[in-house]
Amino acid sequence: MGPASGGDSPHPAFLHGDRHESHFSVGVGQVAGESGCGPPGPGREERSGPEDAPAKDPRQTAVQASPRVGVRIPDCLHLQLAALPVGRGLLICDPSRRGTRSSTAFHGASSPTSRNVTRIRAVLFDLGGVIFESPLHTIASFEAERGLAAGTVGRIVTEAGGEGAWARHERGEISTEAFERGLRDEARRFGVDLDVAGMMRRIEADVAIRPRMLAAVGRLRDEGFAVAAVTNNWKGLNAPSVAGHFDVVVESYLEGVRKPEPAIYRITLARLGVAPRQAVMLDDIGANLKTALKMGMTTIKVTDPLDALEELGALVGVRLL
Template identity: 40%
Template sequence: MTATIRAVLWDFGGVILSSPFEAFRRYEAERGLPADFIRGINSRNPDSNAWARFERGETDAAGFGELFLAESTALGHPLHGREILPLISGELRPRMVAALKQVKARFKVACLTNNMPLGHGPGMALRADRAAAIAQVMTLFDAVVESSKIGIRKPEPAFYQAACDLLGIQPTEAVFLDDLGINLKPAAAMGMRTIKVGDPDVALQELGRHIGMEFP
C-alpha cells in the first residue's frame, strides 16, 4: 500500500529561485568560456571539490575562491571562485511561491538547500527589498535544512533523513522537488516520491497529481 503523503520538500535554488545554471551560462558566453564549463567543474569530484567543501561549511569564501581557481586552472580556464559567488542566487519564481503557500495549507513543508556559510547568494549584497522577499519566503517553511549548518549535503542520505526527522515523518510520506537528478536519486531510494524541476509548470502539474491539488 502506498503511504499517505504528509509533507512536501522543496529545494530552494532552481526550484523556488530560478536556476543558477542560467546565470552560469550567461557568464560563460560573456567571457568566452566553453558552455557549461562552470557546471562541469562542480560535477567533478562532487563529494570533495571546492563547492562541496563550501556547502558543508568546511571552508570560507576566500578558501573556496582559491580552491575553485585551482580546479578551473587544471581544466584549462583559470577562474577565481569570487567571480562565481555573485551568480548563485537566482530570482524568486512567483508561481512556485504561490504553490508553496497553497501546499502549506494542507501539508508540512520543508526547504532542503545546499548553501554556503553566509546563506543564499554569498559574495554579493542583495538589495534590501530582494533580501526581505527571500527571507519572507523562508518563514513559510516548517523546517529548513541547510548544508552549511549541519555539515552534510545533498545527495547524502543523512541530509534527507534530517529533514524527515524535523518534520516527524517517514521518507515514504514525502514528495521532494529538486532541479538535479543526482539529488533526487537517494531520496527516491529512501521511498520519497521525487520530481525533477525543469519547467516549473510541468513540475507543479506532477506535484498536483501526487498530492491531489491543482495550481492556478
C-alpha cells in the same frame, strides 16, 4: 540546491528578514553530464537504520490531519485505491509494488489495509532551481561571456568531487576565501583562469523568486501538508526571505552534509516527523532525486515549474495552478 545564510540560529538571518546576507549553491557538480538521475556524489559515512520508519528528532512537531474531498488523478500515476485513509494525504503506490491503476481518488473513507499504499503528508522543496530561478542559467551566460565552453564550470566541480572546494564550502568546512582560492586552483588544472568571485556576484545578482511556486507552498500548508526547504548553500548572499513560508528549513552548511548525501534528507524528514514514503521531493538535479527515490520518497524533477506544479497537485490532490 538553493539559498542559505549566515547567523547562529537554526534558521539563519537572511531567511527571516527582507534581504539579508546569505549564499546559495548552484549544484553544478551534479549537473554536468547528468541524464536526470546520476549517481550520488561522494559524501560522508551515513548512519544506518530503517528508512520506512519516521525519523526521530526532538524538534519535530505533530502533524494534524484534515479531511479532503475527492480529486481527479491521471491514470499514469498508478494509484492504488484498495483502501483509503481518513484525513490528509493522497494514496500512492509503493514504488516497488506498482501494478494497479485508478483515475479517481477520494479521501475520508476507511483506514488503509493494503501494504502498498501510503499517505503523502509532507513536501520537500529545493530552493535554487525550484523556489528560485535556476542559477545554472546565470553560469551558462557567464561562461559564454568569458569565452568558456558550455558546461566548463560543471566539469571542474564534478572532477573535484565530494572533497572539492564547492562541496566542502556547501558543507561549511571552508571559508568563502578558501572556496574561491580552491575553485580557482581546480579550474587551472583545466587550463581555465576562472573569476570565481565575479561569477558568484553574478549568481547573487540574478536571484529571483518564482511567485507561483512559492504560492503553491502556501496552498499546501493551508491544506494541512507539512512543507520543508532542503538546500545546499553557504553564507554571503543577499537573497529574498523565504523561511516564513516553510515549516522546516534545512541548509547544508549548517548541518555539515549536502545533497545528495542521505543524511540531509534524514534530518529533514526527522524534523517534519514523517517517513520517506510519506514525502514528495522536488529538485532540479537528478542525482539529488535519485537518493530521495532510493530512500522511498516520491520525486518530481523540476524542469518547467508549471509542469512540476501540475504533477505535484495531481499527486497530493490539491489544485496548485
